[in-house]
Amino acid sequence: MRRSIATVSLSGTLRDKLQAIAAARFDGIELFEPDFTNARMSAAELRTQCEDLGLRIELFQPFRDFEGMPQAAFERSLERAEKKFDLMEALGCPLMLVCSNTSPLALPDPALAAEQLRALAERAARRNLRIGFEALAWGRHVKLWRQAWDIVQRVDHPHLGLIVDSFHTFSLKDSPQGIADVGEKLFFVQMADAPLMGLDVIDWARHHRNFPGQGQFDVVGFFEQCVRAGYSGPLSLEIFNDVFRATPNRRIAVDAMRSLLWLEGEVRHRLEQAGAQDAAAAQLLQRQELFDPPPVPAFNGVSFIEFAVDGAHAESLGELLRQLGFQFAGRHRSKAVTLFRQGGIRIVLNQQATSAARERFSVQGPSVCALGLRTGDPVGALNRATALQSARYEAPTGAGEQRLPSIVSPGGVIVHFVDEALGENGLFEKDFILEAEDGAAGAGLQAIDHLAIGLTPDRLDTWVLFCRAVLGLDAADAVKFADPFGLIRSTGMSDAARRLRLVLNMSMSERTRMAQAAQASGGVGVQHIAFASGDLLASVERLKATGLRFVPISDNYYDDLPTRFELDAAFVERLRAAGILFDRSAQGDYLHAYTEPYAGAGFFFELVQRLDDYDGYGAVNAPARMASQAQEERQ
Amino acid sequence: MRRSIATVSLSGTLRDKLQAIAAARFDGIELFEPDFTNARMSAAELRTQCEDLGLRIELFQPFRDFEGMPQAAFERSLERAEKKFDLMEALGCPLMLVCSNTSPLALPDPALAAEQLRALAERAARRNLRIGFEALAWGRHVKLWRQAWDIVQRVDHPHLGLIVDSFHTFSLKDSPQGIADVGEKLFFVQMADAPLMGLDVIDWARHHRNFPGQGQFDVVGFFEQCVRAGYSGPLSLEIFNDVFRATPNRRIAVDAMRSLLWLEGEVRHRLEQAGAQDAAAAQLLQRQELFDPPPVPAFNGVSFIEFAVDGAHAESLGELLRQLGFQFAGRHRSKAVTLFRQGGIRIVLNQQATSAARERFSVQGPSVCALGLRTGDPVGALNRATALQSARYEAPTGAGEQRLPSIVSPGGVIVHFVDEALGENGLFEKDFILEAEDGAAGAGLQAIDHLAIGLTPDRLDTWVLFCRAVLGLDAADAVKFADPFGLIRSTGMSDAARRLRLVLNMSMSERTRMAQAAQASGGVGVQHIAFASGDLLASVERLKATGLRFVPISDNYYDDLPTRFELDAAFVERLRAAGILFDRSAQGDYLHAYTEPYAGAGFFFELVQRLDDYDGYGAVNAPARMASQAQEERQ
Missing domain, CATH: 3.10.180.10 (2,3-Dihydroxybiphenyl 1,2-Dioxygenase, domain 1)
Known part of the structure; x- marks a missing residue:
């Protein structure tokens, strides 16, 4: 399956972007028109550059505000389209993306939209170009892929097909179910993931999309539908992301390719699982050239x-x-x-x-x-x-x-x-x-519970994808908590059996200790290592006796604790004496304590005990540690 | 009027915050409970520190999930409250903020809520403490100030009153109209502004509030209602803002005080204007000690x-x-x-x-x-x-x-x-x-159209408030546009007569030229100066003849221009030859061109011509300049 990426997804000049895209071994690009408009490079020069780099220009995008317009505007748009067709010919680009109309002038008339798109397809056909129609989540009348598909079917022209984008479908909580029936009229597939956010769909779309496997959408289910439609490529990424725009493009292009390989692998896996009962799936696997990575080991x-x-x-x-x-x-x-x-x-x-x-x-x-x-x-x-x-x-x-x-x-x-x-x-x-083991119990530390990795903001999505695609870990919901100098965002990643846990921490401020440590590590560093004890109170009491220094916790914390949880007073006093933090979820309890950072370096140790099925990392207590450390520094 | 600020509004340890608050000459604080819980400082120590700094602890906040609960939970909450009353007594704090219940257990029963709040007020009264009840915008059943007020009236207890917060009112598009009738039951006023955002109200509230005058709410109208209720202070700020949390607190505390002084001045101005017809307003002015700054000059x-x-x-x-x-x-x-x-x-x-x-x-x-x-x-x-x-x-x-x-x-x-x-x-x-003027026309540049100021992200709200409060300028809607290395956010500020225009630019990425210039300037620097010409084509043609270097604009830009606007072909060719950018709004047209940056420094000049009533700054064209400059650098 040919793999492609929209130029808007990366930082840099158009020339830089093409080089990064080629270096990550993509087969082609979607040309985001403003990237061309602002480039001091003619269409012929761009075409040559792409050819030299082995990149096809798969798609020219976007062509806006076309369908369902009053006659005068429609005629002007046809003229506009002819100019863009000239450009596409000069670029050697076969397909134009027309996104659904957002103009306040657009009429709620699918028949009119169909008639006008037919006229456009007819003109495209004269030049042997094709048109793909896509429902934009914030289109004025056409928002869902089914609405766009309905119009494409009405037109029924060989040069007009459907383009789907997982973002536009999932951001409206719409389902991809049924894309499988679109068949050969599915002209192009754009895959985007995103974190779930309570944000206007336009702002969400323009600033927070990310690569498949970095967000929370069912991108695998979406792409499976496309494959079941018989779609054989290009598989493409159109990602508007504020962080990616500001990150060196070589790094982001590698993530982009990893995300597509992972996505293909996941869909292949699903089809393989279905294959026994499902002849169509088996046949697709024969035909589709889906990437085939080895499975994630346990x-x-x-x-x-x-x-x-x-x-x-x-x-x-x-x-x-x-x-x-x-x-x-x-x-x-x-x-x-x-x-x-x-x-x-x-x-x-x-x-x-x-x-x-x-x-x-x-x-x-x-x-x-x-x-x-x-x-x-x-x-x-x-x-x-x-x-x-x-x-x-x-x-x-x-x-x-x-x-x-x-x-x-x-x-x-x-x-x-x-x-x-x-x-x-x-x-x-x-x-x-x-040395021979002497059988001494030490402090009763038994295993590594988790590792916390401190990341600069431009590394977080990279690590989420690495954990998911390479190590097979899933992300829990991110939590935010307050350091005295800014907010920290924390994402737990683990396998289903909870045998491997990594916590990805990122500071939203540049002034926190964590931000400074992440910067000093070149963007990625292990921030702390959590050791599990079967009896944390005993472990900490023993360790304190050896003179080990833990981060001291405010007395106020222990005064407040019984107002938050129903706890035995004597137990609270033992926690207080040991300086152990406490958390409780519906699944169980968590006890933990932090050592002071090792000799000015960016890392420290945490000692933890999970009771019953507590599944978090005590994030609610992190502010108590961070405030305490800040007070230490300031005194 | 006493002025106060919640400790959550500033960065740093509690000790640091108090010092910054006192240095900015506040009279008191709202103590945000987690700031105390995480501080290694007893209540008595905190009380002494505040006394030494001349700060009252006006309010203890928040007490959550209290009203309208099933009996068992209610009883536990009363115990919890008694512990917090102990703490308030130790702190010398007279008032507790109870925010409306967000618990899924809360019952939709105002009579029950009233009964339980009466019991709480009764207990508070025994210690001579007071309770203020506030509607949280995301409360389960009580979301609007009128609902909270209804419950407070049902209780009718001298130790229970209403707390209002402009954020919770405006974020739900509710009106403050009617707060004036609350009278002496208005126990406390929290003022927050915010940019209008299409974001979940909780995320909006927790990350994006800002000080009055920095956002887009009618904070003046809100506070006028409070003053008309006879409220005489404290006037307080409770601001959850990700940037403020990460900015040195002395700077932010100065903005905080400026915002309150401005707000009082604006309300005073309104009452003065109303005073002739409105005896109550005149009387309030006598009684209320509203700050009285000189008016903004033209x-x-x-x-x-x-x-x-x-x-x-x-x-x-x-x-x-x-x-x-x-x-x-x-x-x-x-x-x-x-x-x-x-x-x-x-x-x-x-x-x-x-x-x-x-x-x-x-x-x-x-x-x-x-x-x-x-x-x-x-x-x-x-x-x-x-x-x-x-x-x-x-x-x-x-x-x-x-x-x-x-x-x-x-x-x-x-x-x-x-x-x-x-x-x-x-x-x-x-x-x-x-020297004597020789009467030469020069290049036909006539006046300074605007100055663009490049700011680091932590300086933007400071400048919006400075422009509004000190210079009397209003903010237009912010626009975002793409530099090859990240997004830029731009806010035009001008007086009503459009005689003074400043543009505040901020890079959302650290890798843009603008970000680097803003950093190099220590956070604030004039980025460019725009000179107005009465005939820009003539000016630019004359200047090009002298060898002045403008930022070259891609030919593709001019090929695209006629598809965006109906323009005479010959005019487009003149623009192309001169390298002039073009924009059109419903109010008029804008022509502009940029000089190359001055010898590696962070600033450059823009030459502009406004036609009819064009009121913007050609932001849509900024990417063409920035892309061109990036291409230059990379070649």
Whole structure:
């Protein structure tokens, strides 16, 4: 299936955009007319540039305010169309998008609309051009794809067809059901996702669309309908997004391609599942050239976390880990790399033995440079990731050393896929001289509950898509909470079994600690690591006794707590004494505490305990931590 | 009238907020409960701090989900309230805000709500505390102030009254008419403005409120109703705004105070106007202590513009002005300051003789450091401005030199008020050795049409309020347009007679030229100066002949123009040859062209011609300029 993207979706000059689009291996573009109008480049020059880059100009868009107009306006529009047809011929572009009329002059008369579109199709036919008619969600009379389809059917002209756009359908809560019956009259498909927002449809459309898999629409269901209509491409993106407009276009173009590959893969998967009972689906799979990535493997938690450090930090971070109840577990046979363990948690301190660790340290100082994710199928995970445009990471390994299937996540942290058959230590047995386990319980920390990743605003959608497409995680609803210097937006991502949890945090202000840390990390950095305890009160009491410093919580917080939840007074006093925060949802309770940030670096640790099926991350308590830290700084 | 602000309106820790609030000379605060809950400061400490700063704690807010609940929940809420009463007593705070219930458990039963609020008022009375009941726009059953008022009347208890908030009224398109009849039961008034937005009322409320005079609500009409109710304070601000949360709080607190002073002044003005026919209004004026600023004087255009330059820039900018058809008009008697003139335009190049020019040059390089605004009452203008919290600017003047009433605008550009009786040259006759005018027409530039000011996002509302409150300008609807690297938001501000026009531009992206210039200027800088010509085609043709460089406009723009407007083909070709942009509204036409930026500095010139009553600024054409400039850079 040919893949395409509208030029409006990216930042930069038209020339820059084309280069980014070609570099991300698209087959073609939708030319957004203002991009051409403002370019100091003739149609012939643009055509040559596209040809040189291997890009087709699939669609010229938009042609506005055409159908259902009074006669005089209609005639002027036909003249206008002829000028645009001249341009399309010069560009070598075969198809024009006519979006439904928004003019206050438009008449509510589908028969008139049909008559006028027939005249336009007739003129297009003389030049062997085609017209696609699309319902704009804010069209004056034609808002739904079915209304546009009704008019296209009335016209019944070979040079007039239907264009559908998932945004216009879902933003009006309309259903794509029935697009499958449009058949060969479906001339073009535009796919857009978006977050659900209580916003005017026009503002929503012009500022907040994003790529399939980044938002909350049923884009897979929509595109399945198109494929079932027999549509075989181009599959195209027309994305108006304020952040994308302001982000270097190479990065956004990679996300764009990833979103289409993911979308095709999801639809293929659905058709395959239907295939046994559904001959049509099986046949479509034969014919449609849908992208076929390997399935998402099941992940089973975080196998290890690796920090990039220098010698001094190896010492002080090692000391902090010991304070947290970790044991020194071993040393790499040939490199300055050490291992710490507690319960099922493994932490590696890498004195920059690998290039990835070196690079991360040089950007961010001591910080997480790599994660290991546990899975039954590491090679499958790698193949899935590279099929979806992740770069493979080849660690420099010595002779006979363990080699892991690994990728570079957006922004540079390395993700290793670790065979769960190796167990907790198997991975390290070959390369490390391991100490014997002494059976000490440490502080009772058992596993990594979640990782929180701090992102600059231009990285959030990239990471949502990476988590969804490459790792198979779903996004919970985003929450916003207040830091003393601005709002933070937080999105939990996890698999259905809740075995892998990542929290994507973004500061909406430039003045918060989190924003500064995200900036300092080059846009993406692990902000905190949450360790799970089976008895958090006991763990914290033990750790406080060793002198570990937690972020102090205001007494006022504990005075207020019993007004929010029905809690035993003695329990509240234990929380107060330990400085543990509390949250409750319909599913269960959550206890958590934060350590002070590690020696001025951007990261810290959280200790958590989930009771029953609590599924969140205590976001409601984050302001108590952030306010406390700010007060510390100001004193 | 005592003035107050909710702590949620500002950034920072609670301690920081109190200091900023006191520094801006507020009399009190609304304590937003989470600010206290998260503060590591006891109630007694907070009380002492407020007393030390001369701040009352006027209101404790919010107490949620109280009225109209099933019995068990009601009883728990009473217990909760008693805990908060304890806290209020410790704080010395006399009034609690109860906002209407949003709980799904709330019952649609005003009689029950009244009964429960009576019980709460009764308990408050025992401690000599008071309860104010406020309708939240998204309350489950009580959304409008009249519904809340109905319940307060049913209760009829001396310790229960009504709280009104302009946001909750206007966001539901409800009217404040009738608040005047509430009388002494009006316990507290919260004033918020907001831009009109097609957004969910909750998101709108929580992220986009702003100070009176910064938005589009009829805040004056609302507050007039409160004053007519006999309300005598506190006048308070409760503003949830994402930008304010992320901006240094001293700056925002100054805006907050300015907004209240302006609001009081506007209501006073209305009552004065009504006073002759309206005895009640006259009496209120006697009693109410409404702030009384001098009226806004009429402005009559820009008298002069002053650039801060060094010697080299004085030369090259002088050369550019000559190219633009300006004449050298004279030299300051004692300072390195020169004057250029054309038509009614006067431009001063100041080689940093004054401290303001020196400071501006050191921040921004060559740039506008001062404006002169023509008015019949310069001293009145100064008094108005200082009454509304503008800092007076005292220029260092030599013996016998002209001294102007002057202020510092937000961000540092100096605004001088120039007596229009001085005519075009009178201002300069004393201090300058003037050349005789040679009568040459120059390029036919006659006046300054407008100034465009480039602002960082945290400066926009500040400037809207400064323009409205200090200069008496009104805001037109904001427009957004696309730079190749992000969106620009532009707001025209002008007086009713259209004699003074300022355009406030803000980049929504950090990567546009405009954003970079605004950053480089320290947040506020004059971005371009638009000169009016009576015959722009002639002016541009003459200037091009002198070799002046304009931003080149794409041929495609002119190919497209006849499809947008009915224009004579020969006229379009003249526009193309001259590189002039064209816009048309229902009121008239607009022709304009942009010079290339001055030697890498952040500013440039625009040449414009308004035909008939065109009232905009050609925003639709800005993308053609910006795309062209970006292409230039990339080649």
